[in-house]
Amino acid sequence: MATADVIVVGGGVSGLGLAWKAAQAGRKVVVLEREARVGGCLHSARRPDGYWFEMGAHTAYNSYGALLDIAVGTGMAGKVKERGPARGHFGLLRNGEYRWLTPPRILLQLNWLEAAVHFPLNFLRKKDGETVGSYYSKLLGHRNYERLFSPFFAAVPSQKADGFPVEGAGSLFKKRPRRPEFVRSFGFEGGLQSVCDAAAAAPGVAVEKGVRVTKVARAGAGFVVTAADGRSFDAPIAAVAATVDQAPSLLRDDFPALASAIARVRTVAVESVGVVLPREKCWMPECAFLVPIDDVFHSCVTRDPFPDPRFRGFAFHFKPGLSRDERLARVSQVLRVPAAELADVVEQRVVLPSPVLGHAELVAEIDRALAGQKLAVTGNYFAGLAIEDCVLRSNAEWARLGG
Ligand SMILES: Cc1cc2nc3c(=O)[nH]c(=O)nc-3n(C[C@H](O)[C@H](O)[C@H](O)COP(=O)(O)OP(=O)(O)OC[C@H]3O[C@@H](n4cnc5c(N)ncnc54)[C@H](O)[C@@H]3O)c2cc1C
The missing domain is CATH 3.50.50.60 (FAD/NAD(P)-binding domain)
Structure with a gap:
């Protein structure tokens, strides 16, 4: 022993x-x-x-x-290593269409009328006893939340975050002193x-x-x-x-x-597929991540914030339950590279708390x-x-x- x-x-x-x-x-x-x-x-x-x-x-x-x-x-x-300029660029994929956004442009995606109706009534609202979904739906309007915020929040913990407590133990965002x-x-x-x-x-x-x-x-x-x-x-x-x-x-x-x-x-399982491509094979503008709406994956995180002259790396975080071929097929569609040409594929399955x-x-x-x-x-x-x-x-x- x-x-x-x-x-x-x-x-x-x-x-x-x-x-x-x-x-x-x-x-x-x-x-x-x-x-x-x-x-x-x-x-x-x-x-x-x-x-x-x-x-x-x-x-x-x-x-x-x-x-x-x-x-x-x-x-x-x-x-x-400081994250470079790509950290402020994101993709939104809805119905096969890509939009390339920066934080201010994400706000332009909001339905402002809906937000204007909800925000004044709720911005002083206590977070205690609220979930991410209930709190932000009240603050910004249910449709704004469902259309935009829910998918972005899901990209953070690689799972739907609507039911997470909005504050305290288990919450996603906490204020801490910076160094x-x-x-x-x-x-x-x-x-x-x-x-x-x-x-x-x-x-x-x-x-x-x-x-x-x-x-x-x-x-x-x-x-x-x-x-x-x-x-x-x-x-x-x-x-x-x-x-x-x-x-x-x-x-x-x-x-x-x-x-x-x-x-x-x-708990929830996250099944991830990572690939590396030579720069010249990548069509996607440089961005920190891509968030899809109603898709089989929660996010595709790139290495673009740490750019490399030769390669780009992408990690797709999938919802559980797909076959390996289905995951690779979706990666190949999004990256516009035939599945057979996806070299250096890395796969991982993790179980996360929910x-x-x-x-x-x-x-x-x-x-x-x-x-x-x-x-x-x-x-x-x-x-x-x-x-x-x-x-x-x-x-x-x-x-x-x-x-
Ligand atoms: C895709 C993804 C993206 C994320 N992005 C971020 C981010 O950008 N920033 C951030 O702050 N957090 C992020 N997180 C969350 C964060 O990375 C994790 O919550 C954290 O790293 C978990 O650390 P851990 O040591 O608690 O668990 P784990 O990292 O899961 O480690 C547990 C270890 O225990 C080992 N183990 C399990 N069972 C046994 C056993 N029976 N015997 C021996 N060993 C065992 C496992 O192999 C594993 O190595 C992300 C998580 C994921 C999955």
């Missing part, structure tokens, strides 16, 4: 954020990650020639102070995954990749973590930072109340089940899906256990 001070299950930004904090405090940490790479949703698809593009998260902000602490501590702050010494929106050289790679390589952190954990159990005053390959790891502190769909099965036997609370968080009203109570229930245990649970199903929400949750869990 392998021994450490802290065992972390899951090598996404939540798990590595906690591992990094624990290592900073002088603990010996082992991170167990089921995939062959760390990063989870921070997935920078990299080619041997150095070109990379984002299959998952694509943007960090200077309001992500906890993430920036890791960047500074791991030496990644010097590798921050003006950093540019407003950025990635890292080599992609956002680089910050996870750096945390994984920090002194005191050891990562075992390709290890799928099947159980986290109590053992004396500590924990024993069992993997599918039969190995087990013990430590006085354990942290579960696996995806929301996996965590309950790991905890079911020894922590049934905790497992059943986590299992009540709603918070609804009442999420804060569910989080409180999870925290009650955790109280008094040397077990941390972290991930994107607490304060929210944003990278910063994940790192802040990990920091808070570390402070509760070992800080």
